[in-house]
Amino acid sequence: MPNEHKLLLLGLLRQTDMHGYMLNAHLDATIPVTLKKPTAYHLLDVMEKDGWITHRNERTGKRTRKVYRLTEQGEAEYLTLLRHQLAAFTPGEYPGMVSICFLDSLPVPESIRLLKDRQSRIREYIAGFHHTSDHPVDPGTRHRGSAALAIDFIHRALKLEMTFLDDVVHTLQDSTNQ
Amino acid sequence: MPNEHKLLLLGLLRQTDMHGYMLNAHLDATIPVTLKKPTAYHLLDVMEKDGWITHRNERTGKRTRKVYRLTEQGEAEYLTLLRHQLAAFTPGEYPGMVSICFLDSLPVPESIRLLKDRQSRIREYIAGFHHTSDHPVDPGTRHRGSAALAIDFIHRALKLEMTFLDDVVHTLQDSTNQ
DNA sequence: TTTTCCATGTAACTCGTTACATGATTTC
DNA sequence: GAAATCATGTAACGAGTTACATGGAAAA
Numbered sequence A, B: 001m002p003n004e005h006k007l008l009l010l011g012l013l014r015q016t017d018m019h020g021y022m023l024n025a026h027l028d029a030t031i032p033v034t035l036k037k038p039t040a041y042h043l044l045d046v047m048e049k050d051g052w053i054t055h056r057n058e059r060t061g062k063r064t065r066k067v068y069r070l071t072e073q074g075e076a077e078y079l080t081l082l083r084h085q086l087a088a089f090t091p092g093e094y095p096g097m098v099s100i101c102f103l104d105s106l107p108v109p110e111s112i113r114l115l116k117d118r119q120s121r122i123r124e125y126i127a128g129f130h131h132t133s134d135h136p137v138d139p140g141t142r143h144r145g146s147a148a149l150a151i152d153f154i155h156r157a158l159k160l161e162m163t164f165l166d167d168v169v170h171t172l173q174d175s176t177n178q
Numbered sequence C: 001t002t003t004t005c006c007a008t009g010t011a012a013c014t015c016g017t018t019a020c021a022t023g024a025t026t027t028c
Numbered sequence D: 001g002a003a004a005t006c007a008t009g010t011a012a013c014g015a016g017t018t019a020c021a022t023g024g025a026a027a028a
Helices: A004-015 A020-030 A037-049 A072-087 A097-101 A108-132 A147-176 B004-015 B020-030 B037-049 B072-087 B097-101 B108-132 B147-176
Strands: A053-060 A063-070 B053-060 B063-070
Touching: A004 A020, A004 A037, A004 A063, A004 A072, A004 B097, A020 A037, A020 A063, A037 A053, A037 A063, A063 A072, A072 B097, A072 B108, A097 B004, A097 B072, A097 B147, A108 A147, A108 B072, A147 B097, A147 B147, B004 B020, B004 B037, B004 B063, B004 B072, B020 B037, B020 B063, B037 B053, B037 B063, B063 B072, B108 B147
Parallel strands: none
Antiparallel strands: A053 A063, B053 B063
């Protein structure tokens, strides 16, 4: 999905002005996305050069930080990106599925062991997930924001992956006691 | 997922020796994966330099093609990659979810329209999918190969995305007639 | 006072894409 | 004889990562 990271940064900046470090801190809390710190700083530079955002310097002692704010153009770009990405569909990569294609290259017991390893890694991931994604209900609007919808989807996707792996393991087990 | 494309190429070459063009043709038929022609040729070069595969030239008239074959080292690397990737978990990107986070920036009717656009694109994708992924049952072993499992997962994932979007649309509709 | 956190980056690298180039062969 | 397909690439670019660099401030 092109510019998905820009949309995320713009969307956060639209809510409140922020500096890069704070943005990075908010990223994981909003939605699990692989956007590393250097990349985020870089995107802020790019978007500033393009006139989508501007920054003012805030000083605390000798330390300064760049607090970014959306420009009018940035607001317009935000809405354009949002409309495009809401209507777009990008197939997705489904990482780890290639190895499933070649399951039969290994002895069945080993395959089962490896798949159960994967499952325990998924469980760990889900566990770390609940900590960061417990968004409180906004007392003003009394709804949780649409981010909760996205989080919910990811939960469902992870659950799907778990039950799929269960099915695969069972298929493998059946194939030995047939 | 690192080296997933290499694993795919090795896995196909392990079944039968092939030249690059044929590999590219088989890619989509095996599993839907975004691996473009130039990338595949490049990976073949790299893996040959690393001693994982070798090629012989086959001539038909003036046209030659490079038919690749796994080396012993390639076989070993294949198994190592396979074991690692079967046990590994890579979170996945869930493209299109960022835009869901900011749904409330647009008027509800427009959001609904855009999401339904996305759904129709997913439907098209699924339709084109059934054509390529009708793998015949192997008459010798009488099983469909593990690739069918991966295909099945992708089907389930796409269905999940559809019902998720249904849910979101319904949530939006309810929020107006509340 | 040493570690941890705050805050911003740079440089080199990996992986992959797009658009293009080339030429032979088969099909219409 | 023109168009599609077979077959292999190159060159330029883009997005993002990793590891590292820098320096101030707060906490242990």
